[in-house]
Amino acid sequence: MAKAEATAALLTVLVVLAVSAEMAHGVCNLSSAGIRACQPAAAIRNPTDQPSAECCAALAGADLACLCRYKNAAGVWVRFYGIDINRALGLPGKCGLAMPANC
Numbered sequence: 001m002a003k004a005e006a007t008a009a010l011l012t013v014l015v016v017l018a019v020s021a022e023m024a025h026g027v028c029n030l031s032s033a034g035i036r037a038c039q040p041a042a043a044i045r046n047p048t049d050q051p052s053a054e055c056c057a058a059l060a061g062a063d064l065a066c067l068c069r070y071k072n073a074a075g076v077w078v079r080f081y082g083i084d085i086n087r088a089l090g091l092p093g094k095c096g097l098a099m100p101a102n103c
Contacts (some may be wrong), residue, residue, distance in 0.1 A: 027064030034058025039081050042088040056095035064092055068103035 004036070026032050038055035040048045051059075074085040092099050 027070065028063040030058055030062035031069065034062065035081055035083075037089055038088065039083055041091055041094070042083040042085075044078065044082050046088055047084070051091050051094055055091065056097075059092050060096055062101045064097065065091050065100045065103070068100055071103070 013086040026034070034055070034057075037058050038051055041055060064094065068089075071085055071089060076081040077085050077088065089099065
């Protein structure tokens with residue numbers, strides 16, 4: 001039992017590290033600069049009302065279906081960018097972009 005728990009913990013750490021490394025270079029055709037451009041509108045504290053033009057341009061080129069897969073990795077978004085995942089998922093709509101129906 002202890003070996004199974006240790007293996008599960010190790011796998012969790014590896015997944016977090018893989019996601020963290022991917023996000024450092026961007027994810028789903030959204031560069032780290034694009035993520036930072038969207039951060040003020042998706043911030044945990046004191047978010048802006050509307051995303052910037054730079055954020056909307058970055059989101060227009062992003063793979064939104066791919067980004068949906070990261071919604072369950074909220075801890076990574078918080079830790080690296082201070083982003084509230086629920087606000088972040090609302091940004092494409094504020095930019096006039098449609099999120100995938102299954103997101």
